[in-house]
Amino acid sequence: MDPSLVHALRRQLQSETGQGVDLVETHISWVLLTPTLAFKLKKPVRLPFVDFSALAARRHFCEEELRLNRILAPDLYLDVRPVCGTCDAPYIGDEGGAAGDAIDYVVRMRRFPDGMLLNERLMSGQLKGAELDDLARTLARFHGDAPVATVASGFGAPEGVEQRVMAALGSLEGACGTARLAALRRWVEGKVQGLRMAWLLRQRTGAVRECHGDLHLANVVRLDGRLQPFDCIEFDPSLRCIDVMSDVAFLTMDLKAHGHTDLAFRFLDRYLEHSGDHEGLPVLRFYEVYLALVRAQVASLRGASGEGHPDEGHPGVEDYLLCAEDIVRRAERSPRLLITHGLSGSGKSTVAAQLLELAGAVRVRSDVERKRLFGLPALAHSADHALDIYTTEATRRTFARLAEAARIALQAGYPVIVDATFLCHAERAAFHALAASLRLPFAILDLRASPAQLRRRIASRQAGDLDASEASPAVLERQFAFQEPLDAQERAMAISVETEMRPDAASLCALWMAGT
Structure with missing residues (x-):
């Protein structure tokens, strides 16, 4: 034309x-x-x-x-x-x-109004956390329904992933110099071999699907009251038929590049809640680094053509390189395990959600994983499906899944919060043993509130109908009777929190991160 x-x-x-x-x-x-x-x-x-x-x-x-x-x-x-x-x-x-x-x-x-792109809403302070939560649910549903790429297609193969990241590095070295990228190249080269089996497993277990492929913040718009991804890659199926975690990584990386690591982990938490794809965590950071290099490459090309506007608050080449380096630094920190302890209504999930944003942690939640074992979404009511998901066997399977997901996340290098009541000593001991087997720090977040406050919160939560927990007043009364308090050894590992007033999440995070 x-x-x-x-x-x-x-x-x-x-x-x-x-x-x-x-x-x-x-x-x-x-x-x-x-x-x-x-x-x-x-x-x-x-x-x-x-x-x-x-x-x-x-x-x-x-x-x-x-x-x-x-x-x-x-x-x-x-x-x-x-x-x-x-x-x-x-x-x-x-x-x-x-x-x-x-x-x-x-x-x-x-045509949508100006200022409605996700990056614009973020920079103007208009983005609401609930919008990101809804986007995470949308993306998880989209990935779950997306066509699976066959192994024979070659999409998502280790060789292809390696080729693309090396090409991005090579292009940037021409623009930024070899020395500037030397540390990132060493990290990438070290990871390529170590992740080969993970990529093959992802490819063979249906994680490579027809995704969006270009899911940075400027390709998401608020339209008709909700965030909607648009402008996916149509011209090259190899850039679109990718690991679903690559799509997730594009958004989490770009949130970090825009200075919002807290929102990146909020989005990741909600995506994992709806998808259950904790098995994708071992490859997530690599994809984040790769995609930061891709966006740096795009910013470099736009800068050369006069299209770039890093001076107007948009990340530029250096911003994306610094983002990649920060992701690498976080990967080198020691992961740690925190379990919650408290009766229903004590504020476990609320405080855990705050902590995961501050600590850059992965949460695994019993209320969600229990329902997933029975094929139910997080907000479903098991009684509506004539299912009893609270049998002894169901609880055993739930805690086995919590341990499995926690191990995957810990071995991928993330701090982990396991969000459950943990009212039984044996359940707590099993997760202490998990941390010990990995030689990682372990702590218990012990949350307390008065019986009257617990009852009020349970009643309010049931009326709102917007939480995964199915705890009822009757369940709470049974918990009062059978709970096993922390023993002396557990109290020494506990961070105790009274939740009658709003807890100071930043102080709690500092205490957790300081523990050894």
């Missing part, structure tokens, strides 16, 4: 609407913005990673963009329309118009 066609089409749209039409340009597309609609045209480029040179290819990839993005943003993507007429006098044709009349194609979309 000749750029003159774009400008002629812009003039035509201005004539039709009677208002100004903005033009946004990237290295592979043009986007024309009317007051209510966006028209995206693919440039007729042939690059190492994309070939839009033929009209048929541009039509195909417009249709692919529509198909793929309607899954996550169905109300944003409207249709594919032909561009008809001549280069001097073009117009947007009807959907499904005769192919012979088309001189090019556009993806027609709704």
Whole structure:
């Protein structure tokens, strides 16, 4: 497509609407913005990673963009329309118009208001934690429903992962110098061999799926009251058919690059709650580092072309490199295990949620994992499904899963919080033994509140119906009777918290991190 066609089409749209039409340009597309609609045209480029040179290819990839993005943003993507007429006098044709009349194609979309992108909402202080929670649930559902890539396809294979990260490093070394990236290259090279079996296992167990592929913060928009990912990769299935943890890593990495490590771990916690994919934690940090290198590479290219705006609060090359280095430093810290202890309503899940954001920790929650064993989502009520999920055998299986997930996260290098009542000494002892077997610090977060306060919280939680816990007043009364208090040895390992008033989460985090 000749750029003159774009400008002629812009003039035509201005004539039709009677208002100004903005033009946004990237290295592979043009986007024309009317007051209510966006028209995206693919440039007729042939690059190492994309070939839009033929009209048929541009039509195909417009249709692919529509198909793929309607899954996550169905109300944003409207249709594919032909561009008809001549280069001097073009117009947007009807959907499904005769192919012979088309001189090019556009993806027609709704235009969303300025300031609605996730990175914009984050920088303006408008982003709400509940929006991220909903996005995590959306992404987990999307990944769960996404087509699985076969092993024969080669997608997600260790060789492909290694090739891409080395290419990103090589490109950046040309821009930043070998010395600047030497430490990151050593870390990457050390991890490539160590993660080979993990990548093969992920590939063979269905973790490689048709994902978004480009899930940075500027590709998520708040539309119709919720965050919706858009602009996924349509032009190269090898960049889209990836480990689901690579999609997660793109968002967590970019939140960290924007200075919000706390929100990155909040998002990860909610994603794991809905997906149960703790087995993906061993590869998460590697993908975060790789994707930080990718975004640094993009920022470098944009800076060279005059497109970059790091001075306006957007991360630049150095920001993403510092992000990658910080992720590596965190990976080198010693993980540790914390279990909660307290009656239902004592504030375990509330305090654990605060701690995981401050400590950069992974949480494993009994209320969630118990339901998952029976195929129930976190907020489901087991009674509605005529299931008894609180038998002795169900509890044994639940704590076995908690231990398994905690071990995976600890061995992946994360601090771990196991969120359960832990009212029985044997249950606490089993997790103390797990930490000892890994030679890691162990602590108990002992949460207390008055019986009256516990009863009020249980009643309030039941009325709200927005928590995974199914504890009822009757359950609480039984807990009063059978709980086994901490013994002297356990009290020496405990961080005690009275939750009648709001606990100081930062002080609790400091105490946990200082423990040995």
